[in-house]
Each structure stands twice: as structure tokens, then as C-alpha cells.
Amino acid sequence: MQHRAGSSSSQARTGMPLGSEVRLELATRAAGLGIWDWNVLDGTFDYSPRAREICGLPPGDEPLRLEQVQARTHPHDLPRTHGLLLRALDPQIRESASYEYRVVHPDGQVRWVVAYGQALFAPVDGEVRAVRYIGTLQDVSQWRQLREALETSQARLQLAIEAGRMAVWEVDLRTETMVGSPELNRLLGFPEDATPTMEQMRAGYPVGERERLHARMVEALARGERFVECELRYVWPGGEQRWLLLRADIRVEDGQPARMMGVLMDITDRRRAEDALRASEARLKLAQRVGRIGVWEWELPSGDARWSREMYLLFGLDPDAGITPDEAWRAGVYPEDRVGVDKAVRQSTESGQPVDIEFRIRANGETRWILSKGTPVTDSDGRRRMIGVNQDVTGAHRERIALEDRNRALQEAALQIGRERERVFELSRDLFAVAGFDGYFKVVNPSWTRILGYEPDALLARPFLDFIHPQDRGSADAVLACLRRGHVAPPFENRMQCEHGGWRWIAWTAVAEHDRIYAVGRDVTQEKLAAQELEAANRQLRDQIESRERVEATLRQMQRLEAVGQLTSGVAHDFNNLLTIVLGNLDLIEMSVEEPRVRRRLELMRQAALRGATLTSQLLAFSRRQRLEPKAIDLNGTVHGMGELLRSTMGGSVAVATRLQQALWSALVDPTQIELVILNLAINARDAMPVGGSLTIETANVTLEAEPRQPGEPAPGDYVAISVIDSGTGMDEDVRARAFEPFFTTKGVGKGSGLGLAQVLGFAQQSGGGVRIESRPGAGTTVRVYLPCAQAGAAVKEEAPDDHAHAEPLAQRRFALLVDDDSAVRDVTAMRLRRLGFEVLEAGSGGAALDLLDRMEQVDLLIADFAMPGMNGVEVAQQARARRPELPVLFVTGYADQTALAGVGEERVVQKPFRDDELERKVRAVIGG
Known part of the structure; x- marks a missing residue:
């Protein structure tokens, strides 16, 4: 800072001797550097003359302010330089690095400078702060221009290389x-x-x-x-x-x-x-040779001509014979055609337009037609030439003559066709019309009068939409819109009004051209009537097919039921015999055991055996082989009586409600089985509501008129319907279609036998009714059981209490003849009879029983198993009654065949396994107490 080199204050700030400052000033001047010194504490700047010159600041030695320095910095570079300044003055960073930025002189000149500075730090008020910031400035504008020029040159070179x-x-x-x-x-x-x-x-x-x-x-x-x-x-x-x-x-x-x-x-x-060009030239020569195209050149006005070899061949001449083009031309071209060619060439030369002309030549004694095309050109030295090609077009000329002859013939044929079309237009039985987009007919043929009765003037005087049925005008407007857009309209039909007031169905085909619509219509009224009759016949046929499919589906269901029934009947007898043995022996053991834990175990065994008996009963009910005792009952009373049982079965999470119809008809059903059906459906509904819900029992009088659409549905008639409605998960189509299949269940393993709904269907159909299911996923399920009505006036029977449930043994000695082929079942049955006071005679077959009957004088009761090998229980009873007509007979069975026991009253049949005191009760009933 030359202007303050002798200042003591300057020495105090820099700490440098005067001689050093002088040397520094000389070095910076030689290097073109400017020096600046910023006193951070008072905010003043000292800029050397070179620094002021670089930044465009006014000369002088007065201190500068930060605002003056920043005013010279380019606005786009100011944020960056200010950020670098803060980093240099930060005691934690103390960054000292060179950086480039632009300064703007007062005259608008922009210069690039490189600044390098370093801050001095000292304690101020107990805190380390930057107190001075000293650095240098160098003008690098010229260097940047050289660098940019080099980069531009390198970019051009790279662009040239890439291009x-x-x-x-x-x-x-x-x-x-x-x-x-x-x-x-x-x-x-x-x-x-x-x-x-x-x-x-x-x-x-x-x-x-x-x-x-x-x-x-x-x-x-x-x-x-x-x-x-x-x-x-x-x-x-x-x-x-x-x-x-x-x-x-x-x-x-x-x-x-x-x-x-x-x-x-x-x-x-x-x-x-280049290869393609050479190949093209070769192909061109080949094409000229194959296509017999000759190339010629004619100089004007000298008349000198040059011909290619193909030109000589076109004229039937040898190219190597030495004949000049002028000689060949005069000898080959017809004289009358040569005059025209010469004239066309002169006109082309004068006008500069190409020439295109045909003429005849005589080659090898044959007349040939030649097409000549040429173009006049003028060389750079002013010489004029005509360059062109000649081609033999004899074949094309002959074809053109033939084509012209055919065109004349076709024109005559077209005139004839036009006359014929006019005749067709007049005589056709179809409706022909030409209409405009203004909505009026322009031309109609006589068929309009013949079919609809209108005269042509009446048709042309009114908009054609007036003749269309009001219900068909919408579709007619759509067709018109399609034709206006230039699209092809599809065939369409509408009704047209007749003059006498009727309507005719017309099938139309229409196209549009410019502002005209051309339409052809055919009267299809009779076809429409026939189609309606056919549709009615088809509906009737579809109804018959659906009815047949329902019958076939019902037959398939019955066949499945029959198959399961045969399986059930094959095992029911033996299974019930086993359960009879188990339950009978449990009774004997229970009578002799007082230990509570043992008795509890025995009770569990009894319950298991009873569940097995229930399963067998369900199988028999499903296969319709269980013996029913239909009675006229009041279903409302049955539902009322089961209220407490249903609420306890549903638990606290399911609300139970009833909707019972007043004046409900009496139902003709087995009272015990209907209670099992209601309970079964309620349990199914509870399982479909795992998180709770509502269950509703509904009764109603129902009269059905429609034929059943699904197997298991009831036939037309009067029914008493009982419905079980839940708010559970519901069923989809597949599950609903299979709901009545035996052993089908959606419950987990061990949670269902798959016979619940099958038993309900079997009971309803065996009783003379049917079942319907209404369900959707997430919308709950309604199972509606249709039961037959009791005859008018039939009394509703109430079950009499069992007065003999715990009766004492018989007062007098009686003898019972027990017939059963299973010794274990015989033993259990004999034990129960002896408890009643009977002396029991046992027989393992029908023949043995009849022998005992013949030998014994006193036999008070015959108890026979129904299903036995050789002679069944009914046959034994018939022969025993032949010997002793007054002998009371009681049948025990695991499978009651309805046909075989059709004449036997329910009071004389005991179902195995024996439940409670049913055997004792019916024994007392048949022997009179």
C-alpha cells in the first residue's frame, strides 16, 4: 500500500519494517497483484492502488466500507463470496482458499478476479475473534478468455470428431x-x-x-x-x-x-x-436389354445423333453393321409419323419442355409401335442437346386398343344395366327411396303405394319421420346422425304407418352419399309375427327343459339318498344292537357302583352311546327309513315349549326372538322329530355366528303355486312353514348348492358330522314337505321347512304323561318268550324284562322260539327282534299268532322297515338302543298294565 508506506499506523498494523513494505509493494506491482487489508473491528478496508484499479474503485487512500466493496461485486457472485467470507472469519473454520468472482466497474465492464485472503484472530473481550482479514487480488480476465478460447477450440475439435x-x-x-x-x-x-x-x-x-x-x-x-x-x-x-x-x-x-x-x-x-450404385447400374443395363429400351442423344442444331446398342436392336438392325443413326431413322420410321416426330422435337427444343410421342417403325418386316421420351438440355458452353429413351410398346398399344374396345362395350352394357335397374326400381316389391338430410323423401318407387297405400305426392310432401312409429323415432334419429357423420349405418328396423292406420315392420339398409340418403326397405311384418310365435314356443320349450332338469336333479338327489339309505340300512341294525348292549350293561354296572367318580365316568360313557344312537337316528331320518308317528300339532306351542331350551343352547351372545303367526294351521308331523329339527337348525345358526348375533324362529301359513326349482323344495300346495333366521356369515352359491349333501360340512374337523341339514331334509320330505334355503355371504341365512297341514277339524293331540316311568314290577308271575339272534342283546333285554318280574325264555332263532312256544303252556308275551337270519320277527309273530291268536307281541329293532312293519302300530315297536324306560312302558301297554 504505497500511499501509506511511511505511516506509523501502517507499521503498527502490519508489524513489518518499512523496507519490507517497499519490497512487497514492488513485488506485487511486478506481479500485477492488489493488496487489501480489512480491519474487522472497525469495518474499514485499505485497498492498494492496484486493488482499487482491479475493482474499479476510485483512487485515493481514504478507508473503504464493506458496502462499497460489495457494490463492485457481481450480483450473481455476491452470495457465494459472502458465504466464503463468513467461513474465513469463523474461528472454528478459519478457511483460507483462493476463489474467483466477477467485479463490475462503473462503466459496466466486467472483470474476473482471483482473491486470496487469510484472517488474523485475537482475544477480544475474552472471546477469540477475527480482527483483520488480509489478502491479494489478481485480474485473471485475460487468462479466463484464453482458457475459454482453448475450451471452445477443444469443443469444436471434439464436435468435428464426433460429427x-x-x-x-x-x-x-x-x-x-x-x-x-x-x-x-x-x-x-x-x-x-x-x-x-x-x-x-x-x-x-x-x-x-x-x-x-x-x-x-x-x-x-x-x-x-x-x-x-x-x-x-x-x-x-x-x-x-x-x-x-x-x-x-x-x-x-x-x-x-x-x-x-x-x-x-x-x-x-x-x-x-457404392456397391448399390454399381448394382443399380448393372440392373439398369439389364432392364434396358430385357425391356428393349434404347437410349439416344441428339445434338442441335447440327443434327448429330448417337444411339445405344438397344436402339439398333429396336429397329431390327445389327449394332456393329456401321449404319448411322440418321440412316436407321429414315429407313425405319413410317414417313407420315416421321413428320410428326420432327415437329414435336422442334417444339420441345424451342419451348424447353420434354417430348413424349408414339410412332411406328418397320423392323424385320413387322410394324412396331415405339414410345419416345426426351428432354432438351443446354450445356455450360451453350450447346443444346436432346437426350431420351425409346421403348417398344407394341404390346401395350395393342392392349390399349383392345381396352378402348372393351370400354365402349362396357359403356353400352352400363346403359343397358341402367335401363334394367330402372325397371327393377319400378317393379321391385321392396321399398326404394332417396331422401335428403333435410328430412324429406326425394324419390320413392311404386312399392310404397302397394305396401303402405300412400301416393308418391303424399310421401314427398311430409317429413319421413311422420311415417315412423313414435317409439321407433329415437333409433331412426341415431341412424340419421350416423349417416351425417359419414359412417356406414348398420341394418335397422322400424314400424311404418299405413294409410289406413295400421303399422308394418320394415327392415332397412341405408347409405349416404353427399347430401343424399339411399335406402332399401323390406316388409318383414310376417317374419316378425312368426318370430314372436317362435319366441313363445321357445319360452315354452325352455320352461319344459328347466322342468325336466329339475326333475333330473331331484332324481339324482333321490338316487344319492337311496344309496346312503341302503348303506344306512345295512349297518343300522348291527350298530343299534351294539349300542343296546353298551347301554344295558352300563345300567347294570351303574346299579352296582356307588363311587361318585366311577358313576361320573359311567355317565360319560352313557352320553357317548346316546350320541351314537342319535347319529344313527339322523342317518335313518336322512334316508327316510326312520319310523315316524305323524300327529296334528300346534307348531306355535312347540316353539313356546322349546324357548328355554333354545336360549340356554344359544348362550349369552345370541339373542333369541320369535315371530309366530296367529291362527296357524295344525301341522301333521312327528312331534319328537320336529323338536329335533328346530334344535338342529338353531345349533347350525349358532355356529354360523361365532361372535354373536340374533336368531329368530318364525311360523307362517304358506300356499305354494310354483313348481320346485331345486331338489328338496316342496311341491305346490298348502303348508305350515317354520323358519329359522340368523344374522351369521351366510353361504355362497357353491355351499348353498351342496348344503343338503350327506357328510358335507364347512365346520372344522370334529365339529360336525355333515348330517344336520341332511336330516332336516329327510324328515321334511318323509313327512310330505320340503326345505328351502335363502342366504348370501355376510347377510345371514334363512332355512324354511315346509310341513304338511293336518286335515280340517283334526284335533291337536297333547302327549300324555308317562305314568309307568318308574312303576313297580308286575304283581303276578308272567312268562316272556324273547327271540333275538344276538346273544348279548338277548342278555340285556332279558335283564330288563326280569326287572319287570318276567320269567324269560330265550331263543336265538325263529324256529327255536316256535319250538319253545309249542312246549310251554304259559307264554304271556312274545318279544321278537325284527331283523334275524332265516325267519324275521314279523314271520315269527305271524306263526306264533297262528298257534296262539291272543298272544301279545312286541317288536324290538334297530331298523324299522316301513314296508314290512306297515301294519304294526308304533305302540308295539321298540327302537334299539332302548332309551330310558321305553321297553318297560310298551311292555306294560301290550299286556294291559
């Missing part, structure tokens, strides 16, 4: 190493990021190509040349062959080639174009 698709390369022939631009990999067929070796690059030379290239280089060096240029073939790694142009400069050291530098360009497209 020319050239690769720059250098090879050291002594070390056999190569470096090249990125484009080199693309030209040699390698990936952009690959680094191929010399061996990999040499592998692309076809056989002999590398040797040819080396020979060219040796020849150039022998001639004293250092530049080599040649085209070569190269095969990419994928097998594709390319053509490359090599241009190289050879550097020689110690008399030997040492290095090569140059460029490589892909000229494959150019080579292919």
Missing part, C-alpha cells in the same frame, strides 16, 4: 501399445467401457488384410512418404463386417517406424451405397 464419427488413435510400434479416443471402441465393435488388447483388436482383421495394410505402409516409406491412407475390412466380435478408412502419419526414429498417429472412420454405409 465425422472419427476415432483418434496413436500406436507405439516398438511396445505395441495403443491409446485412442472413446469412439475407437465403437468403430471396432467393442463395448464403450471395454479395454481391448492388441491381440483382440488384431483378431478383427480378415485373412490377408493386416498384411496388405503393412505392405502399403512399407511402400509409402520406400517412396519417402510418411502419410498412409487406405480402406480396409474389419470384422466385429459379433461377426458383422465393416469397412474402415485409415489415415495415419508415420513417425520414424533411427531409420525405423516408431509411432503412428491418425484417425479411423467407418465408411461402411458409403461402400454399401
Whole structure:
């Protein structure tokens, strides 16, 4: 800072001797540097004269403020320089780095400067702070211009290389190493990021190509040349062959080639174009020869002419015979045609327009037609020429004459067709019409009068929509809109009003051209009537087919039921015999055991056996082989009586409600089985509501008129319906279709036998009714059971209490003859009879029983198993009654065949396994107490 070199204050700030400052000032002036010193504490700047000159600040030695310095900084660079300043003054960072930015002089000149500064830190008020910031400035505008010019030059060079698709390369022939631009990999067929070796690059030379290239280089060096240029073939790694142009400069050291530098360009497209051009020229010569096209050239005004070989051949002359074009022309062209050709050529020459003319020649004694086309051209020296081609068009000329003859014949035929179409238009039984988009007919044929009764004038005077049925006008408007858009209208039908007031169905086909609509209509009224009759017949046929399908579905269901029934009947007897043995022996053991834990175990065994009996009962009910006792009952009373049982079965999470119809008809059903049905459906509904819900029992009088649509549904008639409605998960179509299948269940393993709904269906159908299910997923399920009505006036029977449930043994000694082929069942049954006071005679077959009956004088009761080998229980009873007509008979059975026991009252049949005191009660009933 020359202007303050002698100032003591300056010495105090910098701590430098005066001589050092002078030397520093001289050094900075020589280097073109400016120096600045910022006193951070008072915010003043000292700028050297060079620094002020660089920044465009006014000369002088007065201190500067920060605002003055920032005012000279380019606005776009100010945020960045300010951020760097804060980092330099931060005691934690203390960044000292050079940075470039722009300054703006007062005259608008923009200069680039490089600033370098370093902050001095000292304690101030107990805190380390920046107290001074000293640095240098250098004007680098000229250097930046040179750098930008260099970058621009390099960019242009790179652009030229990229535009020319050239690769720059250098090879050291002594070390056999190569470096090249990125484009080199693309030209040699390698990936952009690959680094191929010399061996990999040499592998692309076809056989002999590398040797040819080396020979060219040796020849150039022998001639004293250092530049080599040649085209070569190269095969990419994928097998594709390319053509490359090599241009190289050879550097020689110690008399030997040492290095090569140059460029490589892909000229494959150019080579292919040249090959295509040569092939095209060859094809052109071939085409001229095959197509008999001759080329000629005529100079004006000298009249000198040159002909190709094909021209002589066109005229039937030998090209090598030495005949001049003028001689050939005069000898070959018809004289009358030559005059016209000469005139056309002169006119073309004067106007500069091409000539196109046909003429006749005589070649080899035959007349031929030649098409000549020529164009006048003027050379650079002013000479005028006519260049053209001649082609033999004799065949085309003859075809054109024939075509003209055919066209005349076709025109005559078209006139005849027009006359015939006019005749068809007049005589056709279809409706022909031409209409405009203004909505009026323009032309109609006589069929309109014949079919609809209107005269043509009446049709043309009114809008055609007036003749269309009001219900069909919407579709007619849609067709008109389609035709207005230029689209093809599909065939359509509508009703047209007759003059006498009726309607006719017309099938239309219409097209539009310009502003006209051309339409043809056919009367299809009779077809419509026939179609309606056919549709009615089809509906009747579909109804018959659906009815047959329902019958077939019902038959298939019955066949399945029959199959399960046969299976059930085969095992029911034996299974019930086993349960009879189990339950009977449990009774005996229970009578002799007082230990509570043992009795509890015995009770569990009893419950298990009873569940087995219930399962057998369900199977029999499903297969309709269980014996029912239908009675006239009041279903409302049955539901009331089951209220407490249903609420306890549902638990606290399911609300139970009833909707019972007043004046409900009596139902003719088995009272015990209907309670099981209601309970079964309620349990199914509870399982479908795992998180709770509502259950409703509903009764109603129902009269059905429609035929059943699904197997299991009731036939038309009067029914008493009881419905179980839940708010559970519901069923989808597949589950609902299979709901009545035996053993089908959606419950988990061990949670259902799959016989609940099957038992309900079996009971309803055996009683003379049916079942319907209404359900949707998430919307709950309604199972509606239809039961037959009791006859009018039938009394509703109440079950009498069982007065003999715990009666004492018989007062007098009685004898019972027990017949059963199963000894264990016999033993249990005999035990129960002895408890009643009977003396029991046991027989294992029907024959043995009849022998005992013949030997014993006193037999008070015959108890026979129904299903026995050889002679069943009914046959034993018949023969026993033949011997002793007054002998009471009681049947025990595990499977009550309804046909065989049709004449036996329910009071004389005991179902195995014996439940509670049913055997004792019925024994007392048949022997009179």
C-alpha cells in the first residue's frame, strides 16, 4: 500500500519494517497483484492502488466500507463470496482458499478476479475473534478468455470428431501399445467401457488384410512418404463386417517406424451405397436389354445423333453393321409419323419442355409401335442437346386398343344395366327411396303405394319421420346422425304407418352419399309375427327343459339318498344292537357302583352311546327309513315349549326372538322329530355366528303355486312353514348348492358330522314337505321347512304323561318268550324284562322260539327282534299268532322297515338302543298294565 508506506499506523498494523513494505509493494506491482487489508473491528478496508484499479474503485487512500466493496461485486457472485467470507472469519473454520468472482466497474465492464485472503484472530473481550482479514487480488480476465478460447477450440475439435464419427488413435510400434479416443471402441465393435488388447483388436482383421495394410505402409516409406491412407475390412466380435478408412502419419526414429498417429472412420454405409450404385447400374443395363429400351442423344442444331446398342436392336438392325443413326431413322420410321416426330422435337427444343410421342417403325418386316421420351438440355458452353429413351410398346398399344374396345362395350352394357335397374326400381316389391338430410323423401318407387297405400305426392310432401312409429323415432334419429357423420349405418328396423292406420315392420339398409340418403326397405311384418310365435314356443320349450332338469336333479338327489339309505340300512341294525348292549350293561354296572367318580365316568360313557344312537337316528331320518308317528300339532306351542331350551343352547351372545303367526294351521308331523329339527337348525345358526348375533324362529301359513326349482323344495300346495333366521356369515352359491349333501360340512374337523341339514331334509320330505334355503355371504341365512297341514277339524293331540316311568314290577308271575339272534342283546333285554318280574325264555332263532312256544303252556308275551337270519320277527309273530291268536307281541329293532312293519302300530315297536324306560312302558301297554 504505497500511499501509506511511511505511516506509523501502517507499521503498527502490519508489524513489518518499512523496507519490507517497499519490497512487497514492488513485488506485487511486478506481479500485477492488489493488496487489501480489512480491519474487522472497525469495518474499514485499505485497498492498494492496484486493488482499487482491479475493482474499479476510485483512487485515493481514504478507508473503504464493506458496502462499497460489495457494490463492485457481481450480483450473481455476491452470495457465494459472502458465504466464503463468513467461513474465513469463523474461528472454528478459519478457511483460507483462493476463489474467483466477477467485479463490475462503473462503466459496466466486467472483470474476473482471483482473491486470496487469510484472517488474523485475537482475544477480544475474552472471546477469540477475527480482527483483520488480509489478502491479494489478481485480474485473471485475460487468462479466463484464453482458457475459454482453448475450451471452445477443444469443443469444436471434439464436435468435428464426433460429427465425422472419427476415432483418434496413436500406436507405439516398438511396445505395441495403443491409446485412442472413446469412439475407437465403437468403430471396432467393442463395448464403450471395454479395454481391448492388441491381440483382440488384431483378431478383427480378415485373412490377408493386416498384411496388405503393412505392405502399403512399407511402400509409402520406400517412396519417402510418411502419410498412409487406405480402406480396409474389419470384422466385429459379433461377426458383422465393416469397412474402415485409415489415415495415419508415420513417425520414424533411427531409420525405423516408431509411432503412428491418425484417425479411423467407418465408411461402411458409403461402400454399401457404392456397391448399390454399381448394382443399380448393372440392373439398369439389364432392364434396358430385357425391356428393349434404347437410349439416344441428339445434338442441335447440327443434327448429330448417337444411339445405344438397344436402339439398333429396336429397329431390327445389327449394332456393329456401321449404319448411322440418321440412316436407321429414315429407313425405319413410317414417313407420315416421321413428320410428326420432327415437329414435336422442334417444339420441345424451342419451348424447353420434354417430348413424349408414339410412332411406328418397320423392323424385320413387322410394324412396331415405339414410345419416345426426351428432354432438351443446354450445356455450360451453350450447346443444346436432346437426350431420351425409346421403348417398344407394341404390346401395350395393342392392349390399349383392345381396352378402348372393351370400354365402349362396357359403356353400352352400363346403359343397358341402367335401363334394367330402372325397371327393377319400378317393379321391385321392396321399398326404394332417396331422401335428403333435410328430412324429406326425394324419390320413392311404386312399392310404397302397394305396401303402405300412400301416393308418391303424399310421401314427398311430409317429413319421413311422420311415417315412423313414435317409439321407433329415437333409433331412426341415431341412424340419421350416423349417416351425417359419414359412417356406414348398420341394418335397422322400424314400424311404418299405413294409410289406413295400421303399422308394418320394415327392415332397412341405408347409405349416404353427399347430401343424399339411399335406402332399401323390406316388409318383414310376417317374419316378425312368426318370430314372436317362435319366441313363445321357445319360452315354452325352455320352461319344459328347466322342468325336466329339475326333475333330473331331484332324481339324482333321490338316487344319492337311496344309496346312503341302503348303506344306512345295512349297518343300522348291527350298530343299534351294539349300542343296546353298551347301554344295558352300563345300567347294570351303574346299579352296582356307588363311587361318585366311577358313576361320573359311567355317565360319560352313557352320553357317548346316546350320541351314537342319535347319529344313527339322523342317518335313518336322512334316508327316510326312520319310523315316524305323524300327529296334528300346534307348531306355535312347540316353539313356546322349546324357548328355554333354545336360549340356554344359544348362550349369552345370541339373542333369541320369535315371530309366530296367529291362527296357524295344525301341522301333521312327528312331534319328537320336529323338536329335533328346530334344535338342529338353531345349533347350525349358532355356529354360523361365532361372535354373536340374533336368531329368530318364525311360523307362517304358506300356499305354494310354483313348481320346485331345486331338489328338496316342496311341491305346490298348502303348508305350515317354520323358519329359522340368523344374522351369521351366510353361504355362497357353491355351499348353498351342496348344503343338503350327506357328510358335507364347512365346520372344522370334529365339529360336525355333515348330517344336520341332511336330516332336516329327510324328515321334511318323509313327512310330505320340503326345505328351502335363502342366504348370501355376510347377510345371514334363512332355512324354511315346509310341513304338511293336518286335515280340517283334526284335533291337536297333547302327549300324555308317562305314568309307568318308574312303576313297580308286575304283581303276578308272567312268562316272556324273547327271540333275538344276538346273544348279548338277548342278555340285556332279558335283564330288563326280569326287572319287570318276567320269567324269560330265550331263543336265538325263529324256529327255536316256535319250538319253545309249542312246549310251554304259559307264554304271556312274545318279544321278537325284527331283523334275524332265516325267519324275521314279523314271520315269527305271524306263526306264533297262528298257534296262539291272543298272544301279545312286541317288536324290538334297530331298523324299522316301513314296508314290512306297515301294519304294526308304533305302540308295539321298540327302537334299539332302548332309551330310558321305553321297553318297560310298551311292555306294560301290550299286556294291559
